[in-house]
Amino acid sequence: MEQRIGFIGLGNMGNAILQGILASNIVSGTQMYVYDPHLEKGQVLNQVYSINNLDSAREVARESDIVFVAVKPNVIVDVLNDIQKELKKNTIVISIAAGVTIKTIAKCVGYEQKIIRVMPNTPALVNAAMCSITPNTEVTDEELSIVQQLLNCIGETEVVSEYLIDAVVGASGSSPAFVFMFIEALADGAVKGGLSRAQAYKFAAQAVMGSAKLLLESGKHPGELKDMVCSPAGTTIEGVHALEEKGFRSAIINAVEAAIKKSKEMAEG
Numbered sequence: 508m509e510q511r512i513g514f515i516g517l518g519n520m521g522n523a524i525l526q527g528i529l530a531s532n533i534v535s536g537t538q539m540y541v542y543d544p545h546l547e548k549g550q551v552l553n554q555v556y557s558i559n560n561l562d563s564a565r566e567v568a569r570e571s572d573i574v575f576v577a578v579k580p581n582v583i584v585d586v587l588n589d590i591q592k593e594l595k596k597n598t599i600v601i602s603i604a605a606g607v608t609i610k611t612i613a614k615c616v617g618y619e620q621k622i623i624r625v626m627p628n629t630p631a632l633v634n635a636a637m638c639s640i641t642p643n644t645e646v647t648d649e650e651l652s653i654v655q656q657l658l659n660c661i662g663e664t665e666v667v668s669e670y671l672i673d674a675v676v677g678a679s680g681s682s683p684a685f686v687f688m689f690i691e692a693l694a695d696g697a698v699k700g701g702l703s704r705a706q707a708y709k710f711a712a713q714a715v716m717g718s719a720k721l722l723l724e725s726g727k728h729p730g731e732l733k734d735m736v737c738s739p740a741g742t743t744i745e746g747v748h749a750l751e752e753k754g755f756r757s758a759i760i761n762a763v764e765a766a767i768k769k770s771k772e773m774a775e776g
């Protein structure tokens with residue numbers, strides 16, 4: 508890939524996306540331009556890659572064909588206003604901020620700028636992200652495909668309409684936190700049953716990962732896979748009943764709904 512890729516903000520998500528792209532070798536370190544005020548000059552993550560660690564967001568914008576703006580939602584408007592003059596006509600601006608609409612971004616960088624909203628998640632750190640991609644009308648199919656190729660370096664992608672991003676936040680942006688709580692609780696139960704803490708995390712996390720893999724690879728309905736575990740008068744159906752009594756599914760639907768609501772509120776300002 509020939510494009511020069513910029514990163515403004517290298518925290519959890521910016522760093523994960525950058526590392527994934529570098530590891531894939533579709534772009535070399537010399538094609539990458541980064542700025543984060545909390546990154547020491549010369550420190551750049553993996554010095555072996557020879558990434559260009561610049562002194563300002565503006566410089567990154569000036570050098571890049573595709574620029575990931577990976578800062579928190581409360582600072583993104585200031586950053587976009589700051590870089591606006593440095594963007595070329597064909598520069599693609601990618602925002603991963605929750606609750607910041609294409610309209611808000613366009614107000615800062617111009618309505619004719621190419622803009623893509625991406626909603627990733629932290630499993631990007633282990634190349635197992637789920638990312639939604641939403642381009643504005645200025646982005647061509649070819650450009651969309653290039654960005655999709657970049658994001659496929661860190662996991663899976665789906666193109667969605669903008670109105671669905673709030674639901675994506677609930678389903679995959681925020682949900683890793685819910686899943687970690689679930690794993691922690693599974694392990695607590697197992698520790699209560701006598702397993703060591705370390706083994707309990709391993710058994711619980713592997714069970715969650717394996718279940719997700721089985722669902723994705725078998726294409727079976729989750730209910731059918733649940734039934735496969737429940738022997739008549741067995742152990743699992745006892746646990747299923749205990750979960751139903753406590754409104755397990757309802758609690759999760761409520762959590763997703765709460766995240767969606769907050770995402771919508773953020774977008775409405």
Ligand SMILES: NC(=O)C1=CN([C@@H]2O[C@H](COP(=O)(O)OP(=O)(O)OC[C@H]3O[C@@H](n4cnc5c(N)ncnc54)[C@H](O)[C@@H]3O)[C@@H](O)[C@H]2O)C=CC1
Pocket residue numbers: 515516517518519520521542543544545546564577578579580582586603604605626627628629680681
């Ligand atoms: N953490 C998550 O699970 C997810 C986060 N997001 C979105 O990703 C964005 C970044 O989130 P995180 O990486 O978790 O946050 P973070 O706090 O880890 O990273 C933000 C980075 O931006 C840097 N920064 C602050 N002001 C800056 C500026 N003016 N110019 C350049 N860099 C600046 C900070 O030094 C920091 O390293 C947020 O907008 C969030 O909504 C989206 C999906 C999932």
Ligand SMILES: O=C(O)[C@@H]1CCC=N1
Pocket residue numbers: 605676680681
């Ligand atoms: O909680 C947050 O703001 C971010 C957005 C999606 C996941 N985490």
